[in-house]
Amino acid sequence: xxxxxxxxxxxxxxxxxxxxxxxxxxxxxxxxxxxxxxxxxxxxxxxxxxxxxxxxxxxxxxxxx
Numbered sequence: 001x002x003x004x005x006x007x008x009x010x011x012x013x014x015x016x017x018x019x020x021x022x023x024x025x026x027x028x029x030x031x032x033x034x035x036x037x038x039x040x041x042x043x044x045x046x047x048x049x050x051x052x053x054x055x056x057x058x059x060x061x062x063x064x065x
Contacts, residue, residue: 008041013051016042018062 012034019030020042027042044050056062 006037008037008045008050010051010054011057012037013045013054014057015062016045017054017056018059020046021056022059022062 015034016030019025019033023030025033027039027046030042031037031039041050
């Protein structure tokens with residue numbers, strides 16, 4: 001059986017959007033910062049396939065571990 005990855009939350013999506021907007025980090029760096037998340041989830045948030053209705057949080061909030 002394949003191990004499924006944890007579900008992406010709206011809070012994490014807000015952090016992803018803030019990091020994409022406010023930093024020059026690539027998908028791998030954002031994924032690592034958020035605890036080893038799949039880079040594909042970062043891409044899905046960026047392109048609006050997931051959580052398109054969620055606004056970015058503050059950069060200060062996004063930088064918290």
